[in-house]
Amino acid sequence: MFENKEIEKFPQALNFTPYDKFAFSVAAGETCPQNSGFNLKVCKVIILGDLCVGKTSLLNRFCYKVFDSNYRSTIGVDFQSEQINILGIPYYLQIWDTAGQERFKCIAQCYYRKAHVIMLVFDLSSIRTLANCKNWLRDALEVRGESDNRPYIFLVGAKKDLLSNESYNSVEDLALNTAKKLNAEFWSVSAKTGENIDSLFFRAAALSFDDDLCMCMSEDNGNIQIGSDLICRGNKSDIIYLLW
Numbered sequence: 001m002f003e004n005k006e007i008e009k010f011p012q013a014l015n016f017t018p019y020d021k022f023a024f025s026v027a028a029g030e031t032c033p034q035n036s037g038f039n040l041k042v043c044k045v046i047i048l049g050d051l052c053v054g055k056t057s058l059l060n061r062f063c064y065k066v067f068d069s070n071y072r073s074t075i076g077v078d079f080q081s082e083q084i085n086i087l088g089i090p091y092y093l094q095i096w097d098t099a100g101q102e103r104f105k106c107i108a109q110c111y112y113r114k115a116h117v118i119m120l121v122f123d124l125s126s127i128r129t130l131a132n133c134k135n136w137l138r139d140a141l142e143v144r145g146e147s148d149n150r151p152y153i154f155l156v157g158a159k160k161d162l163l164s165n166e167s168y169n170s171v172e173d174l175a176l177n178t179a180k181k182l183n184a185e186f187w188s189v190s191a192k193t194g195e196n197i198d199s200l201f202f203r204a205a206a207l208s209f210d211d212d213l214c215m216c217m218s219e220d221n222g223n224i225q226i227g228s229d230l231i232c233r234g235n236k237s238d239i240i241y242l243l244w
């Protein structure tokens with residue numbers, strides 16, 4: 001069931017049985033047995049950042065594979081739901097696009113709660129918008145409920161197509177520095193060319209999916225279980241590694 005390259009990286013995969021594949025489908029809720037204890041969740045992503053940095057374009061490129069060079073400011077908030085498949089397992093990304101305009105901030109903040117992923121977007125060709133990312137993150141974390149987990153943070157440099165290699169390299173250093181301070185992963189993307197857009201959202205989904213799967217699996221004497229179903233022998237981190 002696993003590719004040779006995966007087995008090379010992870011020899012224990014040889015011990016996995018065809019039942020494992022079934023088990024992962026069960027984990028996705030396709031034929032979820034009663035009391036399996038697994039409830040597949042949606043990954044909530046919120047996209048934040050200054051006016052006109054490219055938030056809506058990011059969403060449109062990922063969900064509709066289109067790019068529009070005309071600018072229409074977002075009013076309040078908007079959202080799209082996108083299904084992706086991870087090893088054949090359906091998983092949902094609920095992506096919230098917020099307005100960069102200050103006057104809509106209060107409205108958008110109502111939607112920040114329980115986010116699994118925060119994407120802080122800045123325009124690679126406007127360094128000022130990078131500096132503001134820390135404020136967007138501060139505001140988003142402030143409205144988090146006490147029981148909410150800390151979301152995964154992505155610092156996303158948009159409009160990469162507008163920069164020469166030389167200017168990109170100097171912005172990248174600054175962005176990496178900022179990402180480190182914010183405990184974020186830095187990604188540079190272009191909604192115009194599509195560069196890195198799918199990879200960015202797949203990465204966000206993968207991290208969130210890992211968490212969901214980890215929560216639903218239990219480990220007992222080297223047996224991995226979902227609810228009362230034995231799915232394989234090994235340990236949880238090995239399985240997660242195999243999935244990605």
Ligand SMILES: Nc1nc2c(ncn2[C@@H]2O[C@H](COP(=O)(O)OP(=O)(O)OP(=O)(O)O)[C@@H](O)[C@H]2O)c(=O)[nH]1
Binds near residue numbers: 049058099191
């Ligand atoms: N060249 C280039 N232009 C882009 C890219 N992404 C967005 N733009 C342009 O930048 C402008 C603003 O893009 P939007 O996606 O609307 O920006 P936004 O951050 O959603 O703006 P608000 O909704 O007002 O906060 C538009 O004219 C887009 O066409 C990109 O990757 N490359």
